[in-house]
Amino acid sequence: MAMGEAAAGKLNVMMFPWLAFGHMIPYLELGKRLAARGHAVTFLSTPRNVARLPPVPEHLSPRMHFVALPMPVVDGLPEGAESTTDAPPEKMELLKEACDGLAAPFAAFLAGAVAGGRRPDWVVIDFFYTWLPPIADEHGVPCALFHIVPAAFIAFLGPRSGNAQHPRTTPEDFTVPPKWLPSFPSAVAFRRHEAQWLLGGFQPGASGVSDMDRIWATKERTRFTIYRSCEELEPRMFAVLADLFQKPIIPAGVLLQHALDVDGPDDDGGSGPGARPEVLEWLDKQTSNSVIYVALGTEAPLTAANLHELALGLELAGVRFLWAFRKPAGVSAPGTGVDELLPAGFVDRTLGRGLVWTGWVPQVRVLAHAAVGAFLTHCGWGSTIEGLVFGRPLVMLPFVVDQGLIARTMAARGVGVEVARDDSDGSFDRDGVAEAVRRVMVEEDGKVFASNAMNLKEVLGDQGRQDRYMDDLVGYLTRYK
Template identity: 30%
Template sequence: MNFHIYFLSTPIILKTIKETLDKKNSQLVEFHFPYLHELPPHYHTTKDLPPHLNSTLIHAFQMASSKFPSIIETLKPNLIIYDGFQPWVATMASSCNIHAIMFCVTSTSNLAYFYHQFLYGSSSLPSFPFSSIYLHDYEIKKLDIQPIKPRDEKAFGYMFLKSFEQSHNIVLLNTCREIEGKYIDYVSTIGKKELIPIGPLIREAIIGEEEDWGTIQSWLDKKDQLSCVYVSFGSETFLSKQEIEEIAKGLELSKVNFIWTIKFPKGVKTTIEEMVPQGFLESTKGKGMVVEGWAPQSLILNHSSIGGFITHCRWNSILESMSFGIPIIAMPINHDQPLNSRLVEELGIGVEILRGENGKIMKEEVAKGIRKVVEEK
């Protein structure tokens, strides 16, 4: 069929996909926020956004929502597909007699857990039927994963689950039945919607597109097959100095080769040298490579020397790791990551690094997790 697709988002987000689209059948439509002094245009995306501005970004989307009806009146789409943190999209689309369906970008096991909680609250009956998917007490208390509170319309979780409820009969999922079949069936039953898995959706990196790949590839080429771990916490999760130091000590203790990408929020003036333990870069020279900022993750994971992936367990990273057959060393930090980490262990595709009191990262457990995956193959 001859579809024409409009991609509506902020200019900075559209810029990242502009060159990858088929211009014949698609068109970019810019969605502009009202001026907010604390949220300049380069912050109109979750990528590299300082954590304290997350709620401001959501508020900016809500402030700009009044422009949406005029946009859809101009474009006259037959169907709208929206992400889970803009529940107003479905409401406004419905008022214009247009069907809107949600695209869920996180795992369906996460959706199942939190939608169950959303429906049944603190009631002990019925209990969540999948015992392998759970939260530790410290995760509920410390890691920004609070129980969903009805009518708390500013909470991320509430908005996400309202988006699910308002989706017109269907919800699209970035997963497949082979990975999460039982969770798809459960959410479909309690949510009374048809859930359609269309994943896993993974963008392939093309050699030549990635500027830094040559240096990284040359380093990896010198290492034995499956002898290295890749360490990355994505572009939206930032670690404290204490956490970075403990991971660094764990890497050194493991004596395993590693490549580690470290990112800092935009506007934060610090260096890798200031964040890692004194002498770490010198003592691991040759055995480790530390990259500040961004690195071509899919190219790295697809390299023959990579034998494990230390990740915070955002869903896209898990899907990428699975697609390349790389076992996961799970170190969840917040949001959907802890439940994704439990799924990793349930599926048998990796191990989760044990934590200390209140979820403290411990160098000994980091080293143990690395050795278990890389050396005990």
């Protein structure tokens, strides 16, 4: 960092997210906001991930530096696999092993930065990097943890001490609020089929360390925790967390693109520079609030049966839809295109009122479009925030991690409904999909969901409020470096 910047009180911050785009993008958004306030940001990842990140605005690029640490080679990990989107679920432990191998390249890079007079004021890290704080300590650099999941999820997981006092060893233990959250709504917990997956996070993987041990260890070795959230979205939850973990908890706001970015030039996803993406052109032809946007993220563990029931449910619901279609993980064989993965004749039968789109979808701009009246989502935290910032009521189809808890929380807030599922295995059918879609898009209930979502939009979309969260975070980073 230049002496002039240091004299002006500007920060030099390193950021190192877990190797998943659902983590990297919020870290990038946080970095952009720091850079917009004049601070220097170094964003660390691996070569392929750095190359795939979206470009930052030109006026921020002088203050944002991207560093690609060499990805370690691990036997059995597919060639070129550098993120969770590159490897099937059964290879995740190998990806974690490779990620642990980034310790040596990181240590060398940090030592070089310090020796070159570019000592960072902070390293902002993800839950995974238990080995990083000791390396930073050697150079006198403090670390902060940045969680991209909701605060309520971490409160539900709980501190190490709470889990030792009240151990949870069966899936049923996760279907009720934990004993350290006596005021947590009883309806906001995991279903049994979700809890089985969650229980695995408490079990050691191939590395010998469980995901929960990683979360606890990083919390114990970092000075405070930042959340992609705000009081308006999770009222009173930050005080609860500060009490549970006995460390400062700093909300950074929702970290969504500014409204001006949404209405910016159409420079991607079309047929050339300046072309308007085809999905937006299709939406332009639809009437206001008439379309449900369907997107289940890039890593939902969908099966062929799931896709069939979802498609037939949309058909039964009889509403207009835009489906950002992704193949299920592991399906890459020839002859497994949309026509093969969806029910026979589905695309032809819904032609005119539905669009199944396999290409790139500018999700934020789609959700901002006046034709969109609701959002059928897997309830990833980022997608949920994007839907609510634009006042879209939700049809919720959660799968893993925090998604079930998010769905129940949003249902309790009256901004949408969950698709009915079998509690034992998580299966759902076309009738459940159609019923949930109709409740939000067609029936009288939908007006209540839409009104509640619009009320939340008013506070989440208040840029002045969001900027204050970032200003408070910068103030904390400046005072306690």
